[in-house]
Amino acid sequence: MSQALSQRLKIALIQLAATADKARNLSRVKEHVLKAASNGAQLVVLPECFNSPYSVAAFPQYAESIPSGETTKFLSTLARETSIYLIGGSIPERGDDGKLFNTSLSFAPSGDLIAKHRKVHLFDIDIPGKIRFKESEVLTGGNKITVFDIPPFGKVGLAICYDIRFPELASVAARKEGVFAMIYPGAFNTTTGPLHWELLARARAVDNQIYVLLCSPARDMTSDYHAYGYSIAVDPNANILTKAGEGEEIVYAELEPGFIEQTRAGIPITTQRRYDVYPDISASTKTSAV
Numbered sequence: 001m002s003q004a005l006s007q008r009l010k011i012a013l014i015q016l017a018a019t020a021d022k023a024r025n026l027s028r029v030k031e032h033v034l035k036a037a038s039n040g041a042q043l044v045v046l047p048e049c050f051n052s053p054y055s056v057a058a059f060p061q062y063a064e065s066i067p068s069g070e071t072t073k074f075l076s077t078l079a080r081e082t083s084i085y086l087i088g089g090s091i092p093e094r095g096d097d098g099k100l101f102n103t104s105l106s107f108a109p110s111g112d113l114i115a116k117h118r119k120v121h122l123f124d125i126d127i128p129g130k131i132r133f134k135e136s137e138v139l140t141g142g143n144k145i146t147v148f149d150i151p152p153f154g155k156v157g158l159a160i161c162y163d164i165r166f167p168e169l170a171s172v173a174a175r176k177e178g179v180f181a182m183i184y185p186g187a188f189n190t191t192t193g194p195l196h197w198e199l200l201a202r203a204r205a206v207d208n209q210i211y212v213l214l215c216s217p218a219r220d221m222t223s224d225y226h227a228y229g230y231s232i233a234v235d236p237n238a239n240i241l242t243k244a245g246e247g248e249e250i251v252y253a254e255l256e257p258g259f260i261e262q263t264r265a266g267i268p269i270t271t272q273r274r275y276d277v278y279p280d281i282s283a284s285t286k287t288s289a290v
């Protein structure tokens with residue numbers, strides 16, 4: 001199913017320099033979101049783990065309950081005060097059963113919580129001499145594909161960082177739900193970032209002929225985890241609309257009505273699929289917003 005983006009949408013990606021000081025992080029988020037909204041952004045994206053360090057040791061320390069925790073309330077109020085869609089990066093979540101998750105919350109301009117995504121694919125890698133990271137030492141993976149409506153623009157899909165390496169999530173969201181964009185708060189690093197960050201953004205865009213937004217923390221070489229930076233927005237033809245550098249900044253882009261249809265009319269892969277040769281995974285996969 002395909003769905004036109006019904007109006008031009010101005011987005012902002014906030015490449016925040018997240019620190020170990022949660023109060024400072026939240027106050028910087030507020031400053032940046034107010035600025036982005038005053039510059040006309042209608043949808044603002046924060047990075048993965050914007051209110052804590054990105055580290056296995058930090059997850060239990062910073063974890064909050066949802067929706068009763070401080071950050072949920074903070075994001076809801078900020079979305080309402082600025083009248084924007086706020087895609088709240090991710091935070092460590094302590095679930096009712098005590099399990100920890102890497103969770104992204106999205107809010108409508110009314111302040112209502114409209115989506116909750118728990119990172120499905122945990123970032124467990126070991127590249128000798130470069131980087132070892134095992135989210136699964138403390139986190140549990142989510143179990144759903146997240147899609148939600150942002151009227152009057154249409155539907156978007158949301159996943160977190162390492163989830164981008166698994167193309168099925170984006171394909172199901174695009175084919176089954178007709179999302180016009182996939183949004184990935186993410187914190188790649190200085191080893192895998194140069195290899196795959198931009199490539200994956202452009203790959204998911206060209207696979208599905210949709211917009212793709214990736215929002216990273218700023219790089220901080222004094223912290224244990226060296227986030228890559230280079231937050232990026234890509235159009236359905238895999239052209240780069242905007243790209244940050246390594247430091248703290250806000251970048252903006254406009255998503256255009258009709259560009260998805262135009263792209264698909266020119267290169268009609270959406271109507272040329274051969275489900276007699278391979279299965280349509282989107283047919284049997286469930287999606288939800290919360």
Ligand SMILES: NC(=O)CCC(=O)C(=O)O
Nearest residue numbers: 123161162187188189192
């Ligand atoms: N935070 C993450 O999931 C990092 C993913 C990453 O760096 C990758 O290479 O994939």
